[in-house]
Amino acid sequence: MSMRHMRTMGRVRAAAALSAVLVFSLAACGGGSEDPKPGEAASSPAKNEGDKETSADPVASTPSEPIAVIKGDAGLELSVFSARRDEGGFLTLDGQIKNTGSEGFTVPVQWNGLEQSVASTGRSFAGMTLVDSKGKKRYYVLRDTDNRPLTTYAYGSFIEGGGTLPFFAQFPAPPVDTTTVALQFPGFPSASIELS
Structure with missing residues (x-):
């Protein structure tokens, strides 16, 4: 067997091993044994008041006290319950958006982000970013191998007055x-939110 052939076989084995590690890593951080199909919720369904479509629940149960509350347009309130570092270099945000007004709120398309690559996912939180001013970096929601954002997606288009929309979003973790x-x-x- 020639040296060239042996080098080629070595590269093929290395590529196969790397692929296996990546598949294992994505399966480990996916939170379930089955990938959701496009149009399905990214995790267990939760009721979004006033809408028959499903929305994804945060990965972990949310504590009663948020670490940050941000008041937005049209009486919306974004609460972050945790921003935790996970094994493998990820950062997961868990929270909810509450419509504190009495009138319903139609979810804007800007929440999906501007990338064409995630447009097929439909409604998502891919427009969410984290900025590390110390390291001068901006972090975007991670994508899986099918280019779906690793965040709540396929939720209802409308939040009733007093209704909530739980969410999670996964990012690359900033330096320790x-x-x-x-x-x-x-x-x-x-x-500003504090990391745990």
Whole structure:
């Protein structure tokens, strides 16, 4: 067997091993044994008042006290219950958006972000970003191998007055010495949140 052939086989084995590690990593952070199909909720369904469509529940149960509350347009209130670092270099945000007004709120398309690549996912929180001013970096919601954002998606288009929409969003984790980041989401002012 020639040296060239042996080098090629070595590269093929290395690529196969890397692919297996990536598939395992994505399965481990997916939170379930089955990938959701486009148009289905990204995790267990929760009732979104006033709408028959499903919305995804945060991955973990949310504590009673939020670490940040941001007041936005049209009486909306964005609460962040946790911003925790996960194994593998990820940062997961859990929270909810509440319509504190008496009238219903139609979810704006800006929440989905501007990327064409996630347009097929439909409604999502892909427009959410984190800014690390210390490290001078902006972090976007991660994508899976099918280019679906790793965040709540396929939720209802309308939030009734007094209704809530739970969400989660997963980002690359900033360096360990970064303890706070600015959360930016369309329709809400930028707010600082502490990482755990």
